[in-house]
Amino acid sequence: MSNFAESRADLESYISARVPLISIRSIEQDRALRLVREMAANPRRGNLPLWIYTRATGTRDLRTNAPTSDDRSWPGAMDFAATQFANRPQSTVVFVDPDDLSDDNSASRHVAELARLADANAGSIILITDNPLWSGLQRLGMSITLSLPDASEMYDVIHAFLTDHRGVVPIEWNEQDARRAAEFLVGVPEGTAINVLATIVTKGSVQRDDVEHLARFKDKHFGDLAGLERVEVAPDSQQVGGMTSLRAWLDRKHQLMKSDLRGTKLRPPRGVLLVGVPGCGKSLSAKAIAGQWRLPLYRLDLAAMLGQYVGQSEGRLREALDAADRIAPCVLWIDEIEKGLAGQNDSTGVGRRLVGQFLYWLQESRSRVFVVATSNDVRSLPPELLRKGRFDELFFVDLPDSDDRQEIIQLYYQRYVQREPTAELLDKLVGLSDGFAGSDIESALHDVGAELHLNAGAELRPEFVVEAFANTMPLSRTNPEQIDEIRTWGRERAVPAGRPPTSTMSGPQHAGRRVVVLSD
Incomplete structure (x- = not known):
């Protein structure tokens, strides 16, 4: 049942119960009025006296739209309502966008007295407003929140x-x-x-x-959404080399993202957590997903949400996630998620509260927000974030193998050199780039393209390209201990993002499981 249908049912029951004060809170005045008019059109309400007050038209009969007086002021409308409640049983008066009733003031107390008068003669006041009501008014009746259309x-x-x-x-x-x-x-x-x-x-x-x-x-x-930054996706960011398994998995999730899930117990895809070696395309994948799925991309900076006051960080995160739900369908990119949610050693407890709030949203939200979270130091993430069922999958992005490096080299060679490499040069570059991350390959070929631009008209020598690769020092060589530690963790605990290893009959064989065959 839609929120409008639920609100209409609630309004019908409150009117039948002769609740003296009914507030309908909505930013859509016309839609809230339609709710009231549909209630008034119910044949059961045919004998119910109904009037409506707006600032522009004054007080009128709700059904016939006939004016009741020439006084269009708010005090005049209140006096008219008081007269009807005193003299006509079961009268209902609708006030659209009344004066400020959010705190204890003269207008609020006047409406409270009017509600008590209505209650004495089975009358009802309906307030249509987009502001919260003073608690003294709320205690006198019931409230309806008319949400935006689902x-x-x-x-x-x-x-x-x-x-x-x-x-x-x-x-x-x-x-x-x-x-x-x-x-x-x-x-x-x-x-x-x-x-x-x-x-x-x-x-x-x-x-x-x-x-x-x-x-x-x-x-x-x-x-400008609270806590979110819109990221424009350039056309050349929509291509990612390598990561064959991840791309195939995303193709399936894209079909589910577009599917009509009404009548099923399925929910839209929740997202993916990408961990692995720095520079291997984790952040680029977020841009590629948004570009290929033709969805807007927003970046959520968790570290920037940390505030100095108690509850400020949690409030900022709540606003950002609510905004993401409203802007859906979209791709929500959380880069280096460990910087905002690494809360195990946080003595203030803020990190743990942020983790709990984020996980609750991740579990309960049904909006079509596809989260792409990346992490370089997955060991600092709270274990509950890695549990199956939080994200749809946890992928490990490793250094590209030779086939992936060939695809990446061809991609960036075409982008920066604007031609295809020869087969001989491609083989040399694949060999020289052993241990390179995707960003290392891009950096080397960007330098080649820059030199080619500065020396316009000069012929590109294959030796120059080979030299650019030979002079590139990847992170896997400058900091091998860190990279080995990351790779060891990822290979054992996450799904590989690259192409799955092919099995072969050569080499040592693992012992098979014993199978017992029962004969007659």
């Missing part, structure tokens, strides 16, 4: 809008496209969503590619 309700809005415009403009969207559009628009008000759809229609047609454009609109709508 995916199901947003689909109904889109379907109705497209139905109204079929035959007016060409519409290429099918049901799947409309449901994807609904996912993109979750988190924005209904009126804003209709404005976006109307803007698309003004182009003269509704095309399939317009679904993807909704992500860019949503980014503009939310602007």
Whole structure:
């Protein structure tokens, strides 16, 4: 059941119970009014006296819209309501966007007295506001929080809008496209969503590619999100060499990310934790996923959220994760997650509380936020973060093997030298780059491309490229102990991101399990 349907059911029950004060809290005034009008249209409410007050129109009959007086002021509306509650049983008055009722002030106390008067004669006050109410008012009645439309309700809005415009403009969207559009628009008000759809229609047609454009609109709508930084993904960042197993796994998750999961117990993919050798493409993978999946990419900087006051860090993280839910579907990149969630030796307890809050969101959120977390020092991460079921999978990104290095060399050679290497040169570079991370290969070929640019017109000598590789000193040689320690951990405890090792009959064989065959 959608939140709107639940709110309507709650409103019906509160009106039937003659609750004296009912508050409907929502930033969507029109949608909240529709909730009230649908309640008033119920045949069971046919004899129920209903009036509504707004600043622009004053007090009117809710059903006929006929004005009740020329006084459009708030005090005049209060006096009218008091008269009705005193003289007509079961009267209901709706106040839209009333004066500030968030604390103990004269307006709040006036409404409280009015609610007591309504209660004495089975009347009800309905307050439609986007602000919290003073606790003294809350104790007098019940409250309803009308959330923004969920995916199901947003689909109904889109379907109705497209139905109204079929035959007016060409519409290429099918049901799947409309449901994807609904996912993109979750988190924005209904009126804003209709404005976006109307803007698309003004182009003269509704095309399939317009679904993807909704992500860019949503980014503009939310602007600067709390704790999140929008990362623009360049076209050349969408390609990653090597990591065959990881890429195949991501292809399957992408299909699930796009699937309609209604009617199933499945949830959208939660994300992936990438650990391994620095410079081997973990951070680049986040950009590549966002680019290939055509989703916006946001970076969550956990270290920057740490505040000096008690509860400040937790509040910032909560706001950021709530914002991520609103902006979904998206890719959420947490680079070097250990810097923000390494809380085992934290005497303040902030790190442990952040871990708990993040894990709760990771476990319970059902929004289409795909988390890509990277770590270079996985040993400092809390063990509960590594437990199966937190992230969808834990991948270890190792130094590329010869086949992966060949793919990476071809990728960056084409990018910086703008041509394909010869087969002979490629073989030499693959051999010279043993122990290189992907970033080492990129750095060497970037230097080659820079020299080629500075010496425009000069012929590129293969010897120069070989020399650039020979003069590159990778981290695996400058700090072999650290790299060996990382590789030892990852090979034993995580799924390899590269291509799986091929089995062969040569070499030592492991003893097989004993199988007992029972004969007749």
